[in-house]
Amino acid sequence: MDxxxxxxxKNELEQQGTEPETKKxxxxxxxxxxxxxxxxxxxxxxxxENLQVCSKCNHHFRLGARKRIEIxxxxxxFEEMDKxxxxxxxxxxxxxxxxxxxxxxxxxxxxxxxxxVAKIRGIRTVVISMNAEFMMGSMGTVTGDKIxxxxxxxxxxxxxxxxxxxxxxxxxxxxxxSLMQMAKTSGAVKKHSDAGLLYITVxxxxxxxxxxxxxxxxxxxxxxxxxxxxxxxxxxxxxxTIRQELPKDFQTAEFLQDKGFVDKVVDRxxxxxxxxxxxxxxxxxxxxx
Amino acid sequence: xxxxxxxxxxRSTKKLxxxxxxxxxxxxxxxELHGDRGFADDKAIVGGVGFLNEMxxxxxxxxxxxxxxxxxxxxxxxxxxxxxxxxLRLMKQAEKFHxxxxxxxxxxxxxxxxxxxxxxxxHAIATNLLxxxxxxxPVLSIFxxxxxxxxxxxxxxxxxxxxxxxxxxxxISPEGCASILWKDSSKAAEAAECLKxxxxxLFELGVVERILREPSADxxxxxxxxxxxxxxxxxKNLAIPGDELADLRYKRFRKIxxxx
Numbered sequence: 001m002d003x004x005x006x007x008x009x010k011n012e013l014e015q016q017g018t019e020p021e022t023k024k025x026x027x028x029x030x031x032x033x034x035x036x037x038x039x040x041x042x043x044x045x046x047x048x049e050n051l052q053v054c055s056k057c058n059h060h061f062r063l064g065a066r067k068r069i070e071i072x073x074x075x076x077x078f079e080e081m082d083k084x085x086x087x088x089x090x091x092x093x094x095x096x097x098x099x100x101x102x103x104x105x106x107x108x109x110x111x112x113x114x115x116x117v118a119k120i121r122g123i124r125t126v127v128i129s130m131n132a133e134f135m136m137g138s139m140g141t142v143t144g145d146k147i148x149x150x151x152x153x154x155x156x157x158x159x160x161x162x163x164x165x166x167x168x169x170x171x172x173x174x175x176x177x178s179l180m181q182m183a184k185t186s187g188a189v190k191k192h193s194d195a196g197l198l199y200i201t202v203x204x205x206x207x208x209x210x211x212x213x214x215x216x217x218x219x220x221x222x223x224x225x226x227x228x229x230x231x232x233x234x235x236x237x238x239x240x241t242i243r244q245e246l247p248k249d250f251q252t253a254e255f256l257q258d259k260g261f262v263d264k265v266v267d268r269x270x271x272x273x274x275x276x277x278x279x280x281x282x283x284x285x286x287x288x289x
Numbered sequence: 290x291x292x293x294x295x296x297x298x299x300r301s302t303k304k305l306x307x308x309x310x311x312x313x314x315x316x317x318x319x320x321e322l323h324g325d326r327g328f329a330d331d332k333a334i335v336g337g338v339g340f341l342n343e344m345x346x347x348x349x350x351x352x353x354x355x356x357x358x359x360x361x362x363x364x365x366x367x368x369x370x371x372x373x374x375x376x377l378r379l380m381k382q383a384e385k386f387h388x389x390x391x392x393x394x395x396x397x398x399x400x401x402x403x404x405x406x407x408x409x410x411x412h413a414i415a416t417n418l419l420x421x422x423x424x425x426x427p428v429l430s431i432f433x434x435x436x437x438x439x440x441x442x443x444x445x446x447x448x449x450x451x452x453x454x455x456x457x458x459x460x461i462s463p464e465g466c467a468s469i470l471w472k473d474s475s476k477a478a479e480a481a482e483c484l485k486x487x488x489x490x491l492f493e494l495g496v497v498e499r500i501l502r503e504p505s506a507d508x509x510x511x512x513x514x515x516x517x518x519x520x521x522x523x524x525k526n527l528a529i530p531g532d533e534l535a536d537l538r539y540k541r542f543r544k545i546x547x548x549x
Contacts, residue, residue, distance in 0.1 A: 082548070085548050090546075091483075091484075091485050091494070093483050093484075094483060095470070140546075141545070141546025142546065142548060144546055145546050145547055145548050146548075148543065149548075170438070170439075170460045170461075171460075172460050172461045172466050172469070172470070172484070174460075174546075175459065175460055175483075175484045175485045175486065175494075176458060176459060176460055176484075176485065176486065176491055176494060176496050177494065177496070177545060177546050178460050179438060179439075179442055179459075179460040180442075180496060180542060180545040180546065181545075181546060182414075182415075182418055182439065182442060183418050183422065183442060183445075183446045183542045184542040184543055184545060184546070186415065186418035186419040186422055186446075187418075187419075187422040187423075187446075187538075187539040187542055187543065188543075189419060190419045190420075190422050190423050191539070193419075194423070209439070210438070210439055210460070212411035212415070213399075213410070213411040213414035213415050213418075213439040213443075214414075214415050214418055215415070216411070216415070217409075217411050217412040217415035217416070218415050218416070218419050230411075231406060231411070232399065232401070232405070232406060232410040232411035232414070232439070233399075233401030233402075233405070233406065233410070237401055238401050238402060238403065238406070241401050241402065242401075242402050242403065246403065247403070250403070250406070251406060259407050259408070259409065260409075261409045261412050
């Protein structure tokens with residue numbers, strides 16, 4: 001897109017009463033996004049076209065759960081499961097009802113995860129996509145239950161699972177019941193695995209706590225997006241506990257790959273092909289309509 | 290006692306530790322087995338084999354230590370990944386010989402530090418959850434003090450979970466919860482109430498099967514009855530075919546928070 005298309009002629013600015021010294025491009029703010037990594041001003045539409053990746057430094061902006069499905073799955077192939085499931089304040093935790101309401105408003109979703117069946121490069125796959133906009137992707141009982149049911153569906157139907165994680169961990173407003181979801185989802189992963197089926201996880205920024213310590217780390221193949229923060233305990237908690245500075249690039253996807261906990265860091269723009277390729281290597285076949 | 294009183298009681302250094310339980314239940318039949326075969330021997334987790342009455346049992350416990358020196362050595366019961374990996378190694382060994390597994394849980398949480406992250410704390414816990422769910426041998430976990438989040442559940446994917454009356458089990462410490470939610474860790478007592486983390490709360494939520502009266506160190510009778518109770522539970526579960534037992538374990542967790 002031509003940058004100058006947005007700059008109105010000088011005389012027009014003057015007519016609007018703007019001082020001539022404001023030679024800054026006259027464009028609404030939302031049209032531009034500053035890359036937090038390299039500081040480049042990017043056209044928001046360009047970022048979107050580039051799958052929310054900075055064209056200058058490859059910084060991966062966070063991606064919504066729906067958008068994730070859109071860029072990974074074949075067009076219009078996604079069929080959602082358990083869409084209407086939504087959380088209630090099961091242990092009467094103060095303020096939780098409002099948090100849920102806000103999460104729903106902000107994300108436009110009922111929960112912190114979207115599950116369903118889709119085709120990826122023509123291959124039928126169960127897709128699990130977590131949503132940072134819903135209470136930071138925290139795992140409550142409904143989140144855990146949806147994920148469990150998605151795995152059970154995949155096991156019954158002989159389908160592979162691809163899970164995109166983004167989460168602050170277990171949802172403390174549901175107390176112990178959220179912690180139990182770590183065991184429950186792990187059990188569902190195990191049954192799927194014992195049936196000889198493939199499970200790929202894609203860790204995205206940030207994946208931490210109870211999600212890292214359960215289904216996120218249980219994939220046959222663990223991929224991660226560049227520079228994604230992947231942790232059990234978050235960096236701030238560690239700094240407070242040990243009172244020392246953390247090494248550079250600590251807990252990034254690249255760091256975890258170096259330490260042997262991530263199979264491959266994959267640029268978002270190659271993710272769809274990589275996943276499709278891995279599915280084919282595991283003998284899953286394309287389905288013709 | 291308020292919920293926070295229970296938390297403080299659970300943390301009390303006067304409390305019996307896993308080693309106390311192991312010594313009282315197994316006596317000199319206990320043989321400790323060390324190491325994860327990959328990196329090191331994590332002293333925050335003790336494990337080994339012994340006889341419970343006549344029954345061979347694998348026993349694993351998160352151990353805080355009984356005096357200052359021990360507590361330092363055992364990292365106050367906060368395990369590193371190799372601790373959880375050692376526990377899993379011993380559990381798989383127990384499964385091979387169809388021996389029941391007894392776990393004691395007492396930890397403020399899995400250790401958070403640079404080394405723990407570098408060696409995959411999340412991965413170690415995740416692997417335990419996944420593998421424990423499928424163990425074809427009986428598993429019983431008893432909470433004897435603190436049950437801190439992921440570090441506790443990594444030894445508590447069991448057929449039954451029992452809690453001492455003054456033990457707690459929570460997704461987050463009340464201090465952590467208060468400081469995240471209300472930016473004020475001094476509201477821990479309030480958070481402890483909200484989190485529903487006492488043995489009674491958890492029993493009501495259907496997360497634990499049994500609340501036990503706590504033995505004191507010299508209470509031989511109490512330990513005898515505890516031994517009997519554990520043996521009966523293991524005998525009952527040993528009679529169930531391994532696959533079926535693992536399936537029952539999955540169903541035990543599967544129903545928590547099930548929507549339909």
